[in-house]
Amino acid sequence: MTDNKSEDVIPITVEFSGGLEMLFSNKRKHNLSIPRNDDSGAASNIAFLVSYLCQNVMKDPRKNLFVLDETVRPGILVLINDADWELEGEDKYEIQRGDNILFVSTLHGG
Amino acid sequence: MPPSICALCNTNRALILRPKNHQKLCKPCFLRTFETEIHHTITSHHLFHRGERIAIGASGGKDSTVLASVLKTLNERYDYGVELLLLSIDEGIKGYRDDSLETVKRNAKQYDMPLTILGYEELYGWTMDQVVEQVGKKGNCTYCGVFRRQALDRGAARLGVQHVVTGHNADDVAETVLMNLLRGDLPRLSRTTSIITSTPSLTPPPPPSSSPPSSSSSTCHTNIKRSKPLKYAYEKEIVLYAHHKNLDYFSTECLYSPEAFRGSARALIKNLERIRPSAILDVVRSGEDMAKLVPGGNEACGNGCTGQTIVADEGEGGCGSANGRSSGGEMASMEMQLVMNETAVEYGLEVEITSGSLEYQTHNSQMSMLGPLVNGKKGQRPKGPAPTLRKAPRQTMGQCKRCGYLSSQDICKACVLLEGLNKSRPKNSIEISSAVKEPQESQTISATTSIQRLDLGAE
Numbered sequence: 001m002t003d004n005k006s007e008d009v010i011p012i013t014v015e016f017s018g019g020l021e022m023l024f025s026n027k028r029k030h031n032l033s034i035p036r037n038d039d040s041g042a043a044s045n046i047a048f049l050v051s052y053l054c055q056n057v058m059k060d061p062r063k064n065l066f067v068l069d070e071t072v073r074p075g076i077l078v079l080i081n082d083a084d085w086e087l088e089g090e091d092k093y094e095i096q097r098g099d100n101i102l103f104v105s106t107l108h109g110g
Numbered sequence: 111m112p113p114s115i116c117a118l119c120n121t122n123r124a125l126i127l128r129p130k131n132h133q134k135l136c137k138p139c140f141l142r143t144f145e146t147e148i149h150h151t152i153t154s155h156h157l158f159h160r161g162e163r164i165a166i167g168a169s170g171g172k173d174s175t176v177l178a179s180v181l182k183t184l185n186e187r188y189d190y191g192v193e194l195l196l197l198s199i200d201e202g203i204k205g206y207r208d209d210s211l212e213t214v215k216r217n218a219k220q221y222d223m224p225l226t227i228l229g230y231e232e233l234y235g236w237t238m239d240q241v242v243e244q245v246g247k248k249g250n251c252t253y254c255g256v257f258r259r260q261a262l263d264r265g266a267a268r269l270g271v272q273h274v275v276t277g278h279n280a281d282d283v284a285e286t287v288l289m290n291l292l293r294g295d296l297p298r299l300s301r302t303t304s305i306i307t308s309t310p311s312l313t314p315p316p317p318p319s320s321s322p323p324s325s326s327s328s329t330c331h332t333n334i335k336r337s338k339p340l341k342y343a344y345e346k347e348i349v350l351y352a353h354h355k356n357l358d359y360f361s362t363e364c365l366y367s368p369e370a371f372r373g374s375a376r377a378l379i380k381n382l383e384r385i386r387p388s389a390i391l392d393v394v395r396s397g398e399d400m401a402k403l404v405p406g407g408n409e410a411c412g413n414g415c416t417g418q419t420i421v422a423d424e425g426e427g428g429c430g431s432a433n434g435r436s437s438g439g440e441m442a443s444m445e446m447q448l449v450m451n452e453t454a455v456e457y458g459l460e461v462e463i464t465s466g467s468l469e470y471q472t473h474n475s476q477m478s479m480l481g482p483l484v485n486g487k488k489g490q491r492p493k494g495p496a497p498t499l500r501k502a503p504r505q506t507m508g509q510c511k512r513c514g515y516l517s518s519q520d521i522c523k524a525c526v527l528l529e530g531l532n533k534s535r536p537k538n539s540i541e542i543s544s545a546v547k548e549p550q551e552s553q554t555i556s557a558t559t560s561i562q563r564l565d566l567g568a569e
Binding site for chain 1: 123171281345348361363376377380
């Protein structure tokens with residue numbers, strides 16, 4: 001599983017804004033290579049990406065500011081290549097090579 | 111999933127799913143629709159009139175940035191003939207407001223609007239950093255909220271502007287409706303659901319005065335109108351508008367109330383939205399309908415307001431980060447409050463209030479208790495008999511005897527808080543249970559006792 005051969009990973013860009021970047025090392029844009037398949041062998045989808053981000057990218061211990069009840073916390077918008085994830089199948093969307101996934105929080109103030 | 115096509119132009123790929131009606135729109139159609147709806151809110155409520163100078167309460171956050179951008183667009187597109195200015199309040203919180211003020215300064219250039227920044231320090235002689243040093247992190251949101259509301263009015267008066275628009279959105283209003291329902295505060299429900307409120311406030315005294323709320327001798331009063339053009343706009347769409355228009359905004363959490371959204375009415379609203387997105391506007395509309403049923407709701411309206419205009423109360427608004435969004439964790443604190451009230455009724459105890467917004471019911475009695483016991487440091491306190499105890503539960507608007515600001519009390523909240531600060535002693539730690547319906551005298555005794563106790567403790 002930790003074997004990162006190029007055909008086993010897909011390169012994607014993940015961005016955080018609206019205050020979420022504070023939870024991800026104050027960095028807005030992350031270029032990542034995520035496993036092509038999840039532990040059960042299914043194609044990686046947004047649900048997998050979210051747990052992957054929590055385990056591998058997020059250093060802040062306050063996971064529940066990003067995830068609640070095993071999904072993205074209500075109030076955080078997810079855009080897949082600029083489209084609302086609700087138009088793309090929400091967390092069932094299978095991630096494609098080169099995808100841009102943006103998480104925007106609406107919860108933080110000005 | 112096959113890509114969806116925009117429901118309006120039938121050409122472009124849809125990127126936005128509208129929460130209010132599930133309409134799928136492409137980016138240009140969404141931007142246009144969003145702007146047009148704000149235009150309809152403005153025209154159908156007659157928010158603006160030609161020649162009006164309007165100050166936008168700007169924090170650098172998403173709501174006020176989108177508001178400034180949309181109003182500029184609409185003013186040009188539909189020729190409203192209004193003059194737009196930016197007005198920012200600097201609470202004086204290092205590492206928090208400095209960055210967002212930089213954003214406002216950029217916005218002022220981008221939108222070609224003059225910017226005025228007014229600080230708590232200049233207005234009240236206290237920065238929030240100093241307030242927190244004095245009172246601690248608990249309860250400081252009360253100070254910030256009370257100071258903020260007056261600050262925008264005072265700023266507007268200084269600019270000679272009669273109208274302030276704020277970025278309150280549908281989610282904010284829905285949250286307020288829920289909170290006021292839970293509190294059972296029907297008069298405030300009526301005030302906060304109104305799209306226009308007005309606060310008679312100070313016009314600037316001739317020389318720029320930097321002293322804390324100054325004496326009312328040299329000032330006259332004028333109505334400052336407040337309105338919320340984004341009242342029917344979903345927070346989600348505001349954020350999407352900012353994203354798709356590449357607007358420059360700043361998101362942050364107040365250092366003194368981090369993660370305020372957890373366990374709050376806000377979280378409930380967001381959970382409702384996840385299940386049924388139209389719920390937010392439904393709550394807003396329900397709030398408006400209930401407000402109409404409040405007996406005498408419009409009688410609370412003081413001098414000079416007409417029609418749907420309702421006088422806003424000074425306590426409106428809490429945590430500053432979103433122009434009056436509540437400080438969060440309120441449902442939990444409310445529950446605790448109710449339990450404590452019951453206990454207090456049982457044992458005849460006074461109650462410590464943790465949520466500042468709950469405090470106003472007991473304000474009358476508290477004030478008259480404190481009157482004879484304290485002396486203002488700055489000597490601005492009018493000598494004479496202590497303010498009389500007023501029993502009227504309904505607010506009647508008058509002026510603060512000290513600073514002239516519109517207030518239902520003899521002395522406005524800001525002056526009470528300031529006096530406490532200036533005496534190096536927070537007032538908010540003492541309260542009397544509002545649930546106790548006792549003869550006034552016994553209330554007096556219990557409050558006086560607790561103050562004396564506090565005096566001893568302070569020494």
